[in-house]
Amino acid sequence: MARSERLSLINAIxxxxxxxxxxxxxxxxxxxxxxxxxDVTTILYRxxxxxxxxxxxxxxxxxxxxxxxxxxRLVNLVREYTDYFSVIVPFRSYSAGTxxxxxxxxxxxGKMGELGPIDPSVVNAFNPQDPANPQARVPVSIEDVYSxxxxxxxxxxxHQEELMDKAFxxxxxxxxxxxxxxxxxxxxxxxxxxxxxxxxxxxxxxxxKIVSIVDNLTEKLYAHNHMxxxxxxxxxxxxxxxxxxxxxxxxxxxxxxxxxxxxxLNEPFNPADMLSGxxxxxxxxxxxxxxxxxxxxxxxSGVVERKDFPEKGQVNVNIVKQGWLTLA
Amino acid sequence: MDNDNYTPEKVQFNYQAQDTKxxxxxxxxxxxxxxxxxxxxxxxxxxxxxxxxxxxxxxxIKSSDYLPGR
Numbered sequence: 248m249a250r251s252e253r254l255s256l257i258n259a260i261x262x263x264x265x266x267x268x269x270x271x272x273x274x275x276x277x278x279x280x281x282x283x284x285x286d287v288t289t290i291l292y293r294x295x296x297x298x299x300x301x302x303x304x305x306x307x308x309x310x311x312x313x314x315x316x317x318x319x320r321l322v323n324l325v326r327e328y329t330d331y332f333s334v335i336v337p338f339r340s341y342s343a344g345t346x347x348x349x350x351x352x353x354x355x356x357g358k359m360g361e362l363g364p365i366d367p368s369v370v371n372a373f374n375p376q377d378p379a380n381p382q383a384r385v386p387v388s389i390e391d392v393y394s395x396x397x398x399x400x401x402x403x404x405x406h407q408e409e410l411m412d413k414a415f416x417x418x419x420x421x422x423x424x425x426x427x428x429x430x431x432x433x434x435x436x437x438x439x440x441x442x443x444x445x446x447x448x449x450x451x452x453x454x455x456k457i458v459s460i461v462d463n464l465t466e467k468l469y470a471h472n473h474m475x476x477x478x479x480x481x482x483x484x485x486x487x488x489x490x491x492x493x494x495x496x497x498x499x500x501x502x503x504x505x506x507x508x509x510x511x512l513n514e515p516f517n518p519a520d521m522l523s524g525x526x527x528x529x530x531x532x533x534x535x536x537x538x539x540x541x542x543x544x545x546x547x548s549g550v551v552e553r554k555d556f557p558e559k560g561q562v563n564v565n566i567v568k569q570g571w572l573t574l575a
Numbered sequence: 576m577d578n579d580n581y582t583p584e585k586v587q588f589n590y591q592a593q594d595t596k597x598x599x600x601x602x603x604x605x606x607x608x609x610x611x612x613x614x615x616x617x618x619x620x621x622x623x624x625x626x627x628x629x630x631x632x633x634x635x636i637k638s639s640d641y642l643p644g645r
Contacts (some may be wrong), residue, residue, distance in 0.1 A: 569605040
């Protein structure tokens with residue numbers, strides 16, 4: 248669907264909400280994923296500068312997550328242009344996406360809206376190697392490490408000091424100490440960021456409520472891929488959730504479906520399918536920032552080549568360029 | 576179809592893919608398949624390769640695990 252058709256949906260949402268809408272989609276199409284990362288801040292800045300100061304700004308967000316530091320920068324940037332910041336969640340807004348929601352005065356969630364826990368898995372060069380693929384590093388879940396230590400503490404009974412030392416040594420044998428250090432740093436970081444983001448709200452929650460929200464979104468959900476519905480986000484976690492009326496919900500869902508179709512989010516990207524001769528160049532859009540003022544896209548550009556030597560029928564995919572591109 | 580001659584057969588789906596996909600983590604927003612080659616960087620020096628479990632409704636069985644008659 249063309250931008251003009253999407254613009255009519257964006258305008259209709261803006262009319263319903265008396266706001267200005269910026270859409271931020273990080274595509275989760277297989278083979279060409281994008282994620283929340285610091286390079287989006289300059290893109291968002293371009294849209295905010297064009298929209299200028301507004302009484303209300305809504306961020307229409309679809310993401311599976313990404314860098315956990317970016318939400319803090321991004322929410323602060325949006326708040327330079329508005330006193331009232333909301334996030335519209337049509338479908339998935341996991342991990343770093345949920346962190347962005349914590350900094351919002353209002354989270355608009357339809358029946359399909361989903362948030363996720365903010366217990367990231369961390370990976371650095373010292374993480375354990377993947378046994379199935381030595382080039383890869385296995386991400387370590389922060390909550391898994393803390394859960395292990397909590398279990399050891401629970402089982403240690405009257406021998407706390409001795410058994411906790413043993414449990415920690417055992418952990419350090421399996422995971423490099425610098426990877427454990429990275430886990431601990433991120434454990435502290437995620438709580439600090441979530442707390443600071445909640446405090447950015449116009450009417451921030453009380454201190455007790457902040458602790459409860461952060462606990463709920465980290466250790467109490469027990470699974471990183473737990474999908475939080477609007478009912479759970481509202482009643483149990485006590486986030487400022489707004490249930491849209493039927494008309495607004497339809498607009499929100501239509502806009503999401505539009506992006507999902509445009510970026511073919513539901514079908515894997517297989518550049519080999521495009522190959523009719525020995526070589527073809529391709530460009531694929533896998534992320535977007537769009538408002539009534541313009542559109543930016545994250546584009547992967549590359550070359551697909553068929554090689555019949557040393558093995559017949561081998562297809563090589565070379566990514567030549569990747570980055571944000573202004574389309575409108 | 577003659578129902579008397581109908582013999583139920585076990586349908587075998589031969590999925591090439593397994594349940595894990597590897598991705599190449601760069602500093603920016605891009606997060607492409609690790610199977611690709613990258614013109615601008617050497618994969619083992621910059622960035623990290625990470626596994627990601629594929630969510631799928633199908634009950635995937637690797638073809639190597641499939642034994643006829645099971």
